[in-house]
Amino acid sequence: MIDPYSTHQRLLIRWALKTSGAIAETGCGYYSTPILAEIAKAKGVNLHSYIQDEQWAERFNCGRSPYHQFYDCDFSKPIGLRQQYGMILLDHEQLVRERIKHVPSLLEKCDVVVVHDAQVIPNLGHRFAVLDYDATIAPHTAVLGKAFKSA
Numbered sequence: 001m002i003d004p005y006s007t008h009q010r011l012l013i014r015w016a017l018k019t020s021g022a023i024a025e026t027g028c029g030y031y032s033t034p035i036l037a038e039i040a041k042a043k044g045v046n047l048h049s050y051i052q053d054e055q056w057a058e059r060f061n062c063g064r065s066p067y068h069q070f071y072d073c074d075f076s077k078p079i080g081l082r083q084q085y086g087m088i089l090l091d092h093e094q095l096v097r098e099r100i101k102h103v104p105s106l107l108e109k110c111d112v113v114v115v116h117d118a119q120v121i122p123n124l125g126h127r128f129a130v131l132d133y134d135a136t137i138a139p140h141t142a143v144l145g146k147a148f149k150s151a
Helices: 009-018 033-043 054-060 096-107 118-123
Strands: 023-026 047-051 068-072 085-090 110-116 128-134 141-148
Touching: 009 033, 009 085, 009 110, 009 128, 009 141, 023 033, 033 047, 033 054, 033 068, 047 054, 054 068, 085 096, 096 110, 096 118, 096 141, 110 118, 118 128, 118 141
Parallel strands: 023 047, 023 085, 047 068, 085 110
Antiparallel strands: 110 141, 128 141
């Protein structure tokens, strides 16, 4: 059985390697942060983790790498990204229906947004360009791009 917290890894790794520029994630976790930190280090780019729960995030701050920085964030408000990113993983502790509201502003500052728990994407009526979608295992994962589909 696959851990439901890890179902995003295939697309996460693919797109982290495929995109150029720094990488960001909202929240942090066992199945994303260590992998993204290694990819960022290997590519020579930064990983920025936007976090709300400092106590939880401390588990992933081993070694205090110069490639990996943590920034406090209140996810009930717009996420103030610190720079342009090649990719961002949207997977923090908010409910998915609240989390997904951040996508338009995130796409202003990054090329692609990888969304974990994305089974709600087809039902939201948003017009994001879906660049990749994995519905083979739940929860689903979507990769959304800047380009919008025509209405």
